[in-house]
Amino acid sequence: MTYFLQNVVNALQWGSFYALIALGYSMVYSILMLFNFAHGDIFMVGSYIGFGVAAALVALSAAGVVVLPSWLIFTLTILVTMILTAMLGMAVERVGYRPLRDAPRASAAITGLMIGIILETGNLAILGARRVRFPDLIESVTYEIGGVYVTNKKIMIVVVSLLFMVAMQYFVSKTKWGMAMRAMAYDYLVVPLMGVSINSIARLTFAIGSALAAVAGILYGIAYPVLDPYMGVLFGWKAFVAAILGGRGSIMGATLAGFLLGFIEIFVAMVFPSTLRDLIAYSIILLILVFRPHGFFGEPYSAKLRL
Amino acid sequence: MPLLEVKKMTHYFGGLRAVNDYSLKIDAGEVRGLIGPNGAGKTTIFNLITGIYTPTEGNVILDGESTIGLRPHQVAARGLGRTFQELRLWRHMSVLEHVMMARYSKLSYGLIGAFLGTSKRLKEEEESRQIAMKMLDMLEIKHLAGDSIANLPYGAQRRVEMARALATEPKVLFLDEPTVGMTPEELNQMMDIFRRVRDELGLAIFLIEHRLKMVMELCDRIQTLVFGEVIAEGVPEEIQNNPKVIEAYLGKEAVT
Structure with missing residues (x-):
């Protein structure tokens, strides 16, 4: 039983990463009908930016220039990294996707792949092949609750992720931008007639998705401090699976599917040898998709939905 | 000064001249009709004025300011509202x-x-x-x-x-066949609504419509478009009796 609960805790943490990344995938996919295959790499860059910001703040603090408590360093790292990564996302949209908005979807999809490769190899060119280590922003404390070990980091990761997911849900359902996003997801052509700039909503979508990926990147760096330029590839693919599994246009769906992926992976590894983890986990997910081809919250949609 | 003025607008799609030397003046509170056979370029004119296409030549002036070169969302924010032929809802x-x-x-x-x-x-x-x-x-x-x-x-x-x-809050409302698919009863209700909207909000209406009954009853002035060119313009009675219009709609036989 404690073994089971221990794994629930691990799955929640692992699922948080998937869910945060899947949100960005899902938003771009729903609103712009675009697979942003560079999203996993934006997560990677976000993690590196977070590393840079955190390392700089820690160094400043250590040198006594500005002495900041660790919680403030953590908060500042998240904020600054979100802004910088959002800017990267907007640049990707401007350079890679906007010129191709009316191009065949396949062209836009390979754009994502190319931008991904550029980000990975660009990182290699700048930082070299060595792996970097994310600074320890939070001193690890382990609690034991009825035989289950929980670290403060794990709690913090899950709580921060959930906060961002709730904020996201609120943003999309309650604000004017969110409303414009939902409208764009269903019929693009009339949205400008409401005085809404399609380009600014597209930019905003990329900015938010990238900022959430940055949060995932930092939280990942805190849990697994060794970063490498290809860390985003597999994560990106899996988050993409979660986004589709959640259903088009559903924030809730992408979130739940992200957590589901975390649970399936962790619990498969609990029963089977960990080398078989992805083989079995993704066979299960494939089966789910066979029976629910539109995902959990997606609806069958006709060609009329989109131009 | 008219509320909306289109000056000598011409538009080409590639080598095809879709609209030729089109001009228009609409005042506040006016209901203007645009009729013509299918493919005459009526919707194209709507798209040109509302900024979806940029005309090859000519100018569009709303409230004294040119809207040429503005993006559709900017034109909309300036005061051109629109509905489409097919429903476009979310x-x-x-x-x-x-x-x-x-x-x-x-x-x-x-x-x-x-x-x-x-x-x-x-x-x-x-x-x-x-x-x-x-x-x-x-x-x-x-x-x-x-x-x-x-x-x-x-x-x-x-x-x-x-x-x-x-x-x-448009100053001019563009309606592209707003009653298509409606029953005669619904049609009459819609006409009442159009009149009320015009009177209470004081806006101008620019209407593309195939049902001549509605156009004749509702519009102050009507333009007839054939192959991208206005062949007749005037009050409903003039249009109704214009031989060119009858020819365009019914063929030459009907006139002679």
């Missing part, structure tokens, strides 16, 4: 959300306001809601405000589209 959004969406360019709250619920945001949203409800009331669908679009009958969906266009 499934899964409620009726009220549709109409409130039309207030987008009038909402100026920022990101902080969005998350903290500042008094500015609350005030703007409340004002938005009131205007939206007023439009729904004008179109007699106030009771449907909370319904999802997908559940409404066709006629009601058409009205939602109208209410949405009105909520952008």
